[in-house]
Amino acid sequence: MTTNDETAGPAWVPEACTLPTPQRPLRLAEFDDLFATALRGQQRPAPTRLRWQLDPTAEATARELTGRESACCSFFTFTFVRAGGDGVELEVQVPAGHVGVLDALAARAAAGMAA
Numbered sequence: 001m002t003t004n005d006e007t008a009g010p011a012w013v014p015e016a017c018t019l020p021t022p023q024r025p026l027r028l029a030e031f032d033d034l035f036a037t038a039l040r041g042q043q044r045p046a047p048t049r050l051r052w053q054l055d056p057t058a059e060a061t062a063r064e065l066t067g068r069e070s071a072c073c074s075f076f077t078f079t080f081v082r083a084g085g086d087g088v089e090l091e092v093q094v095p096a097g098h099v100g101v102l103d104a105l106a107a108r109a110a111a112g113m114a115a
Contacts, residue, residue, distance in 0.1 A: 003096070016061055017072055027069070028108075030065055031065065034061065035089065035109045035113060035115075037058065038057070039052055039055075040054060041053035041110050041113075042110060042113065044106060047096075047099050047102075052092065053083065053089055054088045056088045059080065059088045063080060066078035074093060075098050076093070077091075077092070078090060078092055079099055
């Protein structure tokens with residue numbers, strides 16, 4: 001996708017995404033809400049991998065959202081890991097050819113935490 005028309009979705013959404021174009025802004029808003037309300041930290045252990053620390057009360061919401069995202073963007077791998085205490089970590093991984101998508105997602109997540 002080469003357009004930056006928000007009705008079509010951001011320019012970084014790859015052609016491999018099968019989510020219908022009208023639904024893309026809604027999905028993006030769901031991720032933005034997760035970032036703003038539940039994201040407690042973010043690390044980038046590798047160029048193809050992100051690690052998010054989530055509020056444990058948002059685990060069910062995050063699992064449901066990432067499940068739907070995996071269905072339309074099969075290049076994503078989302079793995080939930082129990083962290084110390086009651087923490088939840090979400091590992092997000094992509095193949096090397098989709099690092100740009102992960103970069104954009106990391107930037108959105110950082111902006112959401114800062115808001």
